[in-house]
Amino acid sequence: MYRNLKVVPRVVFGRGCFDQLDAVLEPQRKGSGIMVFVLDDFFEGKALEKRIPLRKGDLLLRVNVDKEPKTTGIDALTEQVKNFCGKDVMPDGVIGIGGGSILDTAKAVSLMLTNPGASHEYQGWDLIKYPGVYHVGIPTLAGTGAEVSRTAVLTGPVRKLGLNSDHTVYDQVVLDPDLLNGVKESIPEQWFWTGMDCYIHNVEALCGTFVNEYARAFGEQSQVLCREVFLDHHPESDEKLMMASYFGGMSIAYSQVGACHALSYGLSYVLGLHHGIANSIVFDYLDDFYPEGVKEFRAMAEKNKIKIPRNLTADLSEEQMQKMIDVSMGMVPLWENCLGKEWQEKMPKERMRQLFEKM
Numbered sequence: 001m002y003r004n005l006k007v008v009p010r011v012v013f014g015r016g017c018f019d020q021l022d023a024v025l026e027p028q029r030k031g032s033g034i035m036v037f038v039l040d041d042f043f044e045g046k047a048l049e050k051r052i053p054l055r056k057g058d059l060l061l062r063v064n065v066d067k068e069p070k071t072t073g074i075d076a077l078t079e080q081v082k083n084f085c086g087k088d089v090m091p092d093g094v095i096g097i098g099g100g101s102i103l104d105t106a107k108a109v110s111l112m113l114t115n116p117g118a119s120h121e122y123q124g125w126d127l128i129k130y131p132g133v134y135h136v137g138i139p140t141l142a143g144t145g146a147e148v149s150r151t152a153v154l155t156g157p158v159r160k161l162g163l164n165s166d167h168t169v170y171d172q173v174v175l176d177p178d179l180l181n182g183v184k185e186s187i188p189e190q191w192f193w194t195g196m197d198c199y200i201h202n203v204e205a206l207c208g209t210f211v212n213e214y215a216r217a218f219g220e221q222s223q224v225l226c227r228e229v230f231l232d233h234h235p236e237s238d239e240k241l242m243m244a245s246y247f248g249g250m251s252i253a254y255s256q257v258g259a260c261h262a263l264s265y266g267l268s269y270v271l272g273l274h275h276g277i278a279n280s281i282v283f284d285y286l287d288d289f290y291p292e293g294v295k296e297f298r299a300m301a302e303k304n305k306i307k308i309p310r311n312l313t314a315d316l317s318e319e320q321m322q323k324m325i326d327v328s329m330g331m332v333p334l335w336e337n338c339l340g341k342e343w344q345e346k347m348p349k350e351r352m353r354q355l356f357e358k359m
């Protein structure tokens with residue numbers, strides 16, 4: 001069976017297009033009229049916050065993402081929205097403005113407004129029963145592909161796993177490269193980690209056994225753009241990175257990530273590391289899996305004067321090491337994509353342990 005992909009139906013792209021947001025939302029204000037803006041609290045008091053087209057009766061939620069989104073946090077935000085709107089009243093839209101963490105938060109709140117129970121009950125594949133509230137994604141960091149993906153990654157009581165469903169996909173995205181302006185200068189490491197999430201997605205997809213021409217077409221173009229950004233420092237890098245992320249997400253939709261993401265999930269689960277940085281830490285040790293990709297990744301790190309953290313696993317207890325291995329072993333489709341059906345013969349626990357010990 002081939003996947004029947006759901007893609008984002010509406011996209012605005014271009015510098016300054018954020019200012020069209022009010023006009024984009026206008027036709028959607030057809031019920032309660034309420035719009036809920038979910039904003040990364042980094043922007044509190046900053047120019048971008050003042051440009052949000054808040055109308056009377058709208059709700060602005062400033063959300064902190066020092067820690068990546070949790071199911072408990074999503075449930076609390078959903079309650080807050082319900083209380084604000086009143087009994088039996090729904091907002092007409094939920095708009096996420098931020099990096100991958102906020103994009104996932106807004107998706108999840110939109111879904112939890114219309115689906116009963118707690119968000120952790122929906123961690124998995126196609127468990128969401130009802131379409132969410134109309135939702136719009138506006139990235140302020142580029143690389144995760146969360147603006148186009150069918151998942152909202154959440155840490156729950158048992159595991160970190162997405163709300164994967166067709167309903168998760170945004171109804172609208174607003175891609176304004178201006179919102180990336182200055183990110184490279186102000187938070188160069190974060191800019192790099194998030195960008196490398198995209199680069200690594202592409203390497204894993206393109207080298208994987210699941211890849212087809214659909215995924216390859218998007219993945220290869222995304223790599224071209226990543227090189228222009230991270231090796232050539234192209235003057236239009238904000239535009240290019242925005243599109244690299246979008247294309248990377250489109251590619252993954254019809255392929256899968258691989259060894260780096262499988263190991264990085266284990267590493268971040270135990271060490272509490274963020275997704276982007278964990279991927280970069282792991283990828284640096286995967287020469288045997290992705291020789292060309294790792295070489296180019298190191299060139300990108302050097303060119304941008306980024307130091308990859310080292311010696312993180314030296315003091316782990318045996319129990320923690322076991323947990324790391326177990327979480328990574330559980331990522332079956334990722335290993336299958338990387339190494340084929342017989343992946344367990346090629347990736348025994350001992351080999352995984354040796355890799356983690358190097359980190």
Ligand code: NAD
Pocket residue numbers: 040041042065066068069098099100101102104140141142144145146147149150151152153179180183186187190193194197274275276
């Ligand atoms: P992020 O959203 O976690 O943000 C990282 C930091 O950058 C935060 O401190 C944030 O406040 C700050 N920030 C955001 N925009 C900024 C700006 N313009 N200027 C200055 N600071 C800014 O980072 P991310 O790497 O974009 O997202 C990581 C998250 O995405 C993880 O939770 C991961 O699980 C998730 N993810 C989701 C998908 C998906 O398909 N849904 C894919 C990959 C990763």
Ligand code: ZN
Pocket residue numbers: 144197201261275279
């Ligand atoms: Zn990723």
